[in-house]
Amino acid sequence: MSTVTxxxxxxxxxxxxxxxxxxxxxxxxxxxxxxxxxLLTFVAFGLLPAGGTFTTFTFSTGTDLFAIAxxxxxxxxxxxxxxxxxxxxxxxxxxTTRSRRRIGPWLPALFGVVEVAALLTWAVAGKTNPLPVxxxxxxxxxxxxxxxxxxxxxxxxxxxxxxxxxxxxQLLAGAFLAAVVGTLTQNAYAGLIAAPIAGVLVALxxxxxxxxxxxxxxxxxxxxxxxxxxxxxxLFSTVMxxxxxxxxxxxxxxxxxxxxxxxIPILGPxxxxxxxxxxxxxxxxxxxxxxxxxxxxxxxxxxxxxxPLAADTVGIKVNRTRVRNTMLGGAVAGLGGAFFTVAAGLxxxxxxxxGKGYIALAAMILGRWSPKGAIAAALLFGFSDNLQxxxxxxxxxxxxxxxxxxxYAVTIFAxxxxxxxxxxxxxxxxxxVK
Amino acid sequence: MSDNASASAAAPAxxxxxxxxxxEPSRGExxxxxxxxxxxxxTTLAIVLALVISGVLIAAADPTVQSxxxxxxxxxxxxxxxxxxxxxxxxxALFQGSILDTSAPTFVRAIRPLTETTTVAVPIIxxxxxxxxGFRAGMFNIxxxxxxxxxxxxxxxxxxxxxxPAGLHLLLAVIGAAIGGGLWAGIAGFLKARTGANEVIxxxxxxxxxxxxxxxLLTTSAFQRPGSNNPISPPIKATxxxxxxxxxxxxxxxxxxxxxxxxxxxxxxMDRSTIGFRFRAVGANxxxxxxxxxxxxTNYIWVMVIAGALAGLAGSAQVLGTEKVLSIDVAASxxxxxxxxxxxxxxxxxxxxxxxxxxxxxxxxxxxxxARTGTPIDIVLVVQSxxxxxxxxxxxxxxxxxxxxxxxxxxxxxxxEVAA
Numbered sequence: 001m002s003t004v005t006x007x008x009x010x011x012x013x014x015x016x017x018x019x020x021x022x023x024x025x026x027x028x029x030x031x032x033x034x035x036x037x038x039l040l041t042f043v044a045f046g047l048l049p050a051g052g053t054f055t056t057f058t059f060s061t062g063t064d065l066f067a068i069a070x071x072x073x074x075x076x077x078x079x080x081x082x083x084x085x086x087x088x089x090x091x092x093x094x095x096t097t098r099s100r101r102r103i104g105p106w107l108p109a110l111f112g113v114v115e116v117a118a119l120l121t122w123a124v125a126g127k128t129n130p131l132p133v134x135x136x137x138x139x140x141x142x143x144x145x146x147x148x149x150x151x152x153x154x155x156x157x158x159x160x161x162x163x164x165x166x167x168x169x170q171l172l173a174g175a176f177l178a179a180v181v182g183t184l185t186q187n188a189y190a191g192l193i194a195a196p197i198a199g200v201l202v203a204l205x206x207x208x209x210x211x212x213x214x215x216x217x218x219x220x221x222x223x224x225x226x227x228x229x230x231x232x233x234x235l236f237s238t239v240m241x242x243x244x245x246x247x248x249x250x251x252x253x254x255x256x257x258x259x260x261x262x263x264i265p266i267l268g269p270x271x272x273x274x275x276x277x278x279x280x281x282x283x284x285x286x287x288x289x290x291x292x293x294x295x296x297x298x299x300x301x302x303x304x305x306x307x308p309l310a311a312d313t314v315g316i317k318v319n320r321t322r323v324r325n326t327m328l329g330g331a332v333a334g335l336g337g338a339f340f341t342v343a344a345g346l347x348x349x350x351x352x353x354x355g356k357g358y359i360a361l362a363a364m365i366l367g368r369w370s371p372k373g374a375i376a377a378a379l380l381f382g383f384s385d386n387l388q389x390x391x392x393x394x395x396x397x398x399x400x401x402x403x404x405x406x407x408y409a410v411t412i413f414a415x416x417x418x419x420x421x422x423x424x425x426x427x428x429x430x431x432x433v434k
Numbered sequence: 435m436s437d438n439a440s441a442s443a444a445a446p447a448x449x450x451x452x453x454x455x456x457x458e459p460s461r462g463e464x465x466x467x468x469x470x471x472x473x474x475x476x477t478t479l480a481i482v483l484a485l486v487i488s489g490v491l492i493a494a495a496d497p498t499v500q501s502x503x504x505x506x507x508x509x510x511x512x513x514x515x516x517x518x519x520x521x522x523x524x525x526x527a528l529f530q531g532s533i534l535d536t537s538a539p540t541f542v543r544a545i546r547p548l549t550e551t552t553t554v555a556v557p558i559i560x561x562x563x564x565x566x567x568g569f570r571a572g573m574f575n576i577x578x579x580x581x582x583x584x585x586x587x588x589x590x591x592x593x594x595x596x597x598x599p600a601g602l603h604l605l606l607a608v609i610g611a612a613i614g615g616g617l618w619a620g621i622a623g624f625l626k627a628r629t630g631a632n633e634v635i636x637x638x639x640x641x642x643x644x645x646x647x648x649x650x651l652l653t654t655s656a657f658q659r660p661g662s663n664n665p666i667s668p669p670i671k672a673t674x675x676x677x678x679x680x681x682x683x684x685x686x687x688x689x690x691x692x693x694x695x696x697x698x699x700x701x702x703x704m705d706r707s708t709i710g711f712r713f714r715a716v717g718a719n720x721x722x723x724x725x726x727x728x729x730x731x732t733n734y735i736w737v738m739v740i741a742g743a744l745a746g747l748a749g750s751a752q753v754l755g756t757e758k759v760l761s762i763d764v765a766a767s768x769x770x771x772x773x774x775x776x777x778x779x780x781x782x783x784x785x786x787x788x789x790x791x792x793x794x795x796x797x798x799x800x801x802x803x804x805a806r807t808g809t810p811i812d813i814v815l816v817v818q819s820x821x822x823x824x825x826x827x828x829x830x831x832x833x834x835x836x837x838x839x840x841x842x843x844x845x846x847x848x849x850x851e852v853a854a
Contacts, residue, residue, distance in 0.1 A: 029629065213827035218574060219777045220826070223819045226774060230815025231491070237810035238495035350812075355642070358576070362635045401650035408639040412621075415639075416631040 031097050033413060034090035034111055041115055042083035045122035046076065052126010057133050059266055068265050075125035082118035086111055116383075123396040136390050137270045137383075141278065144375075144382025145343065146171055146353070148281050149336025150360025151367065151374035152288055153199070156329035158369060159292065160322045161305040161427045165221025166206050167333050168357025169228035173198035174337020176232045179348035180240075182250030182341065191250055191342040192277065192335070199334020202228060203326050211319055211326075214431040225357070233350045244347060252345030253277060277335070277343045284332065289371040301325055305425035308432040318432045333357075362411060369425065381407050479831050480824035488817045489521040492809055496520035524809040531802020532795035542683050547798060549686040553756055555794025557582065557748035557765075559693045561772035562790050563700045564619075564744030566781035570704060571737040572717035577622060577637025578745045579769025580644030581615040585746025586753040587648055588614025590760035591657070593674035593753065594667055603673040608692070608750045615746020616739040618644065623738025627731035633738070641769070649762055657760065667760035676755040689751030693787070696744060701783040703740075713737055745769070771797075771818075778822045793818060 055075045059068040089111045096103050124131045150167045157164035164170075177198035182191025205224055210217040240248040253275040262272040292298040301321060303311040308318045340352050359381055366380075367373025384407035392400055493499050499520055502513040530536060532551050538544040561578040568575035589611030598606065618640060625631040651657045652665035659668045676687035704710035715723040716733045724730050752764050775793050779785030800814035824831050 209823060209827055209830075213830055215823075215826040216777075220823070222773055222777065223822045223826075226770075226815050227819035227823070230812050230817075230819060233812035234491060234495070234810055234816060237812055355638075358638045362638055365632055365635050399650055399653070401646040401653075405643045405646040408642040412625070412631070412636055412639050415635050416625045416629040 026097060026100065028097065030108075031090055031094040034086070034093050037115065037413075038083060038086040038090045038111075041118055042080070042087060045118045046080040046083050055121045055125045056127075056130035057120075057124075058130045059133050066265065070130055073121065075121055078121045079118045082114045082121065085114045086118070089114070112380075116387075120387075123391055123398060124394060127394050129394045131394065132390070134266050134269050136386060137266075138273070139386040139389065140379060140383040141270060142274065142343075142382070143385045144378040145278055145281055146336040146339040146356050147360045147363050147378035147381055148285065148375050149339070150333050150357050151364035151378060152284060152371060153329040153333035153336070154361055154364040155292075155369050155371065155374060156288070156301075156332060157326050158364070158425050158428050159298075159305045160301045160325035161308060161318075161425060161430065161432070162206070162210060162322050162326050162329075163217040163221065163429045164203075164206065164326065164329055164333075165218055165361065166202055166224040166228075166357075167360050168353060168355065169221075169225040170199040170202045170330050170333035171337040171340070171353045171357050171360075172225075172228050172232055172351070173202050174334030175340035175352060176235075176337075176348055177334075178338040179248055179250045179341035183247055186251060188251045188253045188342040189276075192253065192338050195338035195342075196331035196334040199330040199332070199337060200327050201330075202334075203330025206330070207323050207326050211322060211431065214433070217429050229351055232348070236348060236350055240348065248347045250342050250345075250347065253343050275343055277339060280335070285371050285375050292371065302425070305427055308427050308430075312432075312434065318434075322432070333360075336360075365424075366411060366414060380410070383407075384410070476828045476831050477825055479835055481821055483824050483831060483834060484817050484820035485525065487820055488813055489525070491816060492524050492813060493517040493520050495809075520807075523807045524803055524813075527803040527806040527809075528796070528799040530799075531806075532799030546684060547802065549680060549684040550798040551791065551795040552690050553685045553687070553794075554798045555790045556687075556689045556693045556751045556755070557768040558771050558775050558793050559787050559790030560689075560696055560748035560751060561745045561768055562775035562779065562786040563696055563783060564615075564741035564748075565772050565776040566779065566783070566786050567700065567704060567713065567744075568737055568741045569776060569781040570717050571713040571733065572720060573623075573626070573633050573734065573737055575619065575622070575637050575738065575741055576634060576773065577619060577640050577742075577769070578748075578772045579765055579767075580637070580641040581619050581742040581745035582749040582752070582765040582769050583644040583648050584618040584742075585611035585615035585749025586760055586764045587651060587749075588746070589750040590667055590670060590753040590764075593670035594760070595656075597671065598673060600673040603671065604676065604754065607670075607674045607754055608747065611750035611753070612743040612746045615749060616743035619738040619742020619745065620735060623735040626738075627734045633734075645762075648760075648764070652760070652762060665762050670754055670758050670760075674754055675758060676751070685756060687751070687755035689747075689755040692747060692751065693790075696747060697783045697787045700744070704783070709736070745772075748772070774818060774822055778825060792821075 053075055054072055055078065056070055056072045058070040060070075089107060093103065093107060120131060150171055153170060154164050154167055174195035178191035178195040180191075181194035182188050185191075202224055205227075206217075206220055209215045209220040236248075255273060255275050256279070258272040262268040264272075292301070300311065300316050304316060304318050304321045311321075312318050337353070340346065341348050346352070360378070363377035363381060364374050366377035367375070384403075388400060388403045391398070391403060396403070496516065498516040499513065502509075502516045506513045531547050533548055535544045535547050538546075561582055564581070565575055565578055589607045592607040592610040593603070596603065596606075619637075622631075622633045622636040622640060625636055626633045649665060652667065657667050659666050676689045678684065678687050679691065680686050702710075704713065712723070712728050712733055713736075715726065715728055716730050720730050723733075748768060749765065752766075752768070753760050757764055771793055775789045776786055778792075779787070779789035796814045796818055797811075800811035803809050803813075804811045
């Protein structure tokens with residue numbers, strides 16, 4: 001994608017510029033990836049025998065304004081049609097790449113949707129339990145929540161020049177404090193308010209070491225993750241484990257249905273029958289997407305991350321901006337940590353974030369340091385997490401471990417094939433010394 | 435640890451991973467200055483400070499301390515002595531479990547903790563050496579965990595599936611483990627070289643894939659122990675096991691010799707060979723290296739393959755030496771410990787070796803501490819991370835201990851003058 005770029009608008013003034021750009025080599029990466037994946041799935045899902053002849057999908061949840069009848073399709077024909085669409089996407093991609101036209105994000109999105117639909121058609125073929133599409137999507141959005149908050153935290157820090165590897169620690173600290181405060185007050189919302197405080201505390205340590213003492217930011221981040229795991233696990237083993245009722249039985253955030261909107265079939269249950277943390281996520285993503293790229297605040301932040309000396313020259317306080325953004329990032333990640341305890345309705349457990357902070361980091365890079373990209377990447381991970389759960393209940397021919405590793409393999413494909421050389425903020429990781 | 439600091443001071447190459455390509459040398463110089471000014475005194479004080487802070491946590495969670503704290507102002511001596519006992523007992527157990535068990539009745543039992551420490555340290559050292567190469571070559575490889583697992587899978591499979599003469603069998607299994615780790619890491623290197631895929635993402639993803647891969651393999655007939663429902667392989671054949679170098683009383687195996695040899699090899703590779711010079715040149719400034727005619731992309735691949743091979747050897751130490759069987763937990767958390775160890779050792783071979791021993795001691799001693807005093811082993815993670823943080827920030831340690839004439843401001847200025 002990096003080399004297939006349209007000539008910039010302003011280039012028309014320079015007559016030599018439009019001539020030099022077409023000379024750049026064509027990148028065949030995207031069509032090749034589409035083609036290979038399309039062929040593989042065409043053979044695997046379309047031609048090889050499936051577990052049955054019919055696949056049933058259900059869409060209704062019972063609270064909708066009107067019910068959509070379950071859809072029953074012939075498995076083999078549906079899979080062949082879907083994978084042929086995927087191959088058609090590869091052809092479109094080939095044609096546009098050859099003519100050096102730029103394609104929007106709808107093409108990879110369409111490709112992903114038809115491939116996943118083909119996989120589902122094949123995997124659920126012949127099962128007595130139908131596939132609950134709505135439940136699958138709603139669960140995916142829910143599981144993506146901590147990843148979205150984590151990657152937003154990462155990009156808040158990185159756009160101002162601080163690499164935040166400590167997302168994992170901030171999520172874990174947020175989960176811990178949310179559980180403790182939620183239990184002590186017997187109020188899930190109190191836990192939700194406490195979670196960002198824990199994230200900010202971790203962020204303050206990151207600030208102390210990386211800005212005040214200019215220790216390598218990646219070192220600090222990695223080590224802070226270990227520190228938070230150590231402290232929370234220690235407190236869990238010594239205090240919480242034996243007195244779970246006083247310290248570690250947080251109430252669950254209630255599901256709030258938004259009137260009317262939640263009655264829309266499919267979309268309603270997916271988007272508008274969630275808890276307050278998910279609604280907060282919508283707000284934070286939209287606000288950040290606008291503020292980051294359309295506001296003075298965002299411009300200053302990005303200038304600090306790209307060229308701190310220039311920012312300083314025009315009077316922007318570089319380190320103050322970095323401190324504020326890192327604290328804000330810590331708060332956002334801490335809020336995401338509340339997902340694991342009060343939002344999921346679970347007690348705190350040792351290392352319960354299980355590497356989600358690192359996945360959030362990957363989602364941030366995969367989404368190219370933009371909030372909307374981050375939410376798309378996080379949804380991909382959330383979907384495959386939940387798909388594994390749903391298919392585990394229905395029962396599939398695929399071993400669960402293979403299902404579980406798919407999102408990670410897809411990420412590698414995406415990073416190597418479609419995203420390629422991403423560009424991080426230029427000055428991230430470099431301490432600013434006036 | 436004093437050797438660690440002096441060793442890092444001796445070699446002038448800028449250490450530390452570079453997430454983004456450094457456009458200005460100031461970052462490397464800052465790290466270098468910190469390293470040079472970090473004397474053995476700071477290192478020792480950093481460890482002391484880490485132990486003190488962890489001691490506060492130990493005391494706070496002790497039930498006797500908590501009960502005496504309720505009448506703290508009536509009789510503070512009770513509180514203080516309870517806190518002292520809680521902390522002292524824990525640390526004495528930590529020492530006895532990691533270095534010398536002074537309470538043991540026999541000599542063998544007394545020195546067993548030291549051999550346990552070295553046994554635990556072997557995989558951490560080997561994987562840490564590999565990560566250190568990557569950090570010096572400008573690649574932040576988080577994938578040691580997956581590389582250890584793949585090394586253990588390859589080495590373990592050769593170890594239990596084939597019947598070969600002793601010696602040859604072990605050699606093949608060890609080479610297989612190195613190849614397994616090297617190939618797994620090579621994926622990340624290859625993708626970075628060919629497509630520019632960020633190695634941080636790819637290695638994190640490969641870690642996750644490796645965990646599910648070993649889980650899947652151990653359910654297949656080729657790997658699962660016949661007649662067992664648990665995800666565990668048949669035992670490794672005796673011909674493929676590392677010999678126990680101190681006799682059968684101790685778990686210490688020849689993997690420790692491999693770790694020593696690897697430390698020397700990495701020192702030679704990075705500090706004496708042309709390949710190592712290229713690695714360091716790419717790490718210091720990849721654009722300048724490319725201008726000088728070094729193939730940066732080839733370097734990316736080889737750095738990862740060598741790092742992965744070392745992590746694969748760590749896997750061989752686990753499967754062919756310590757565990758003697760392939761299981762899902764074969765890599766424990768060594769791959770992540772290795773990151774901290776490589777950072778603490780400033781990515782230098784000797785520093786990594788010593789840092790690995792320290793971490794091995796803390797882990798081995800942590801088990802003894804948990805068994806004897808009930809202090810959870812999780813406190814070891816706190817100690818480890820605080821040590822690394824404090825060693826990385828000498829001015830903080832100096833200001834805490836009021837080194838050089840009292841005021842923290844003056845002491846930082848002294849540091850700058852010394853470095854200048």
